[in-house]
Amino acid sequence: MEILRREQYPEYEAFVSGSPRGDFTQSALWRKVKDNWRWEAVVSRDGDGAIAGACGVLIQKVPLFGVSLLYAPRGPVCDLHDRAVLADLKAGVDQLAKTYKAYSFKMDPDVPADDRDFLDMMADMGFVRSWGPDGFEGIQARFNHRLPLAGKSREQIMAEFHQKTRYNIRLAQRRGVEIKVRDKAHLDEFMPIYQVTGERDGFSVRPRGYFEKMLDALGDHARLYIGYYEGRPVCGAVAVNYAGKCNYVYGASDNEHRNVMPNYLMQWEMICWAVETGCTVYDFQGVSGDFDNPDNHMYGLNRFKRGFGGGVAELAGEFDCHYRPFMAKLVGLSITASTKLRQLRRRLRSRG
Secondary structure (H helix, E strand, O other): OEEOOHHHHHHHHHHHHHOOOOOHHHOOOHHHHOOOOEEEEEEEEOOOOOEEEEEEEEEEEEOOOOEEEEEEOOOOEOOOOOHHHHHHHHHHHHHHHHHOOEEEEEEOOOOEOOOHHHHHHHHHOOOEEEOOOOOOOOOOOOEEEEEEOOOOOHHHHHHOOOHHHHHHHHHHHHOOOEEEEEOHHHHHHHHHHHHHHHHHHOOOOOOHHHHHHHHHHHHHHEEEEEEEEOOEEEEEEEEEEEOOEEEEEEEEEOOOOHHHOHHHHHHHHHHHHHHHOOOOEEEEEEOOOOOOOOOOOOHHHHHHHHOOOOEEEEEOOEEEEEOOHHHHHHHHHHHHHHHHHHHHHHHHHHHO
16 A cells, blocks of 8 residues: 655546546545645555555544544545455555544445445445435435436437426427536626525535635536526536546526526536546436435435436445544534534524
8 A cells, every 4th residue: 555645646646537436526636625624645556566446535633632534535446346455545544544643534435235245345344334214314425316328329318318308408498598618707607596596405505615616626527507598597507527427516596497497408418518528427416315205305306317317326325434433423423513503503593
């Protein structure tokens, strides 16, 4: 195992971006987005000295307790059934844990929930698995709706959409909806719609500065899409195209003019980008684990994504290695108490 120096990051980036297991949150570029965390790169090399596995690790200090959390989003990047490489990468993370006084290491690899061999290896290495039925209990969604693209033309992909989805895409086109790729200056158009979406759907919105960093750091891998109707912005999205996968990461839609179906056309334009760049999958990202239940508050979003074909990938969840179990429990209780206090303050402000 090896913990890389900064001048070695291009080698790391070449491996991750070229791996079928690569993910943009494992990219060395991602450290520039998460610049309130430290970042380290651990690699395992084969007998010829080439990288065989990599793991980008974010490090967050917890000043109150003088410890840190290590987190590898969608890591590691390797053959997830190669025990030797996984053990080598884990040895590197263990070294980081000593350096940064970590109480825990968390990772949430893109691995199917029913991969028994991987689950057994994680248990053997001392990891504790956590998952929930809804799929949004962890840092990243556990159920992702994905559309396979490999070997398909745009016409073939469109033909596999639900009939109503194809109709809505063409309706938006007939009504004159325009979808444009914009730069970060157009975040002024995106942010108001994004905030409306957050209020309507009940999620916390990220600040404009976060999206500026994301677009700057990821460069050509990221795109800001804005949809216009009669010259007015009515929807928007941030998509990331990396390592053969295109991800619909953030979306926004206004409360008005939803009848002209701008979001359907915007998704189609992003899928076309994925096809043009040779991606093998378009990832709509999170859906609820209870995705077929009409009483679920996310049923409408789940149905929207399902209309584009593909299917739901159930991932295994989060894996934690606790170096200091008591401290992990103490920090967890502190985070829970802090979250409840913020929720109470929001409720009191909304009443006042």
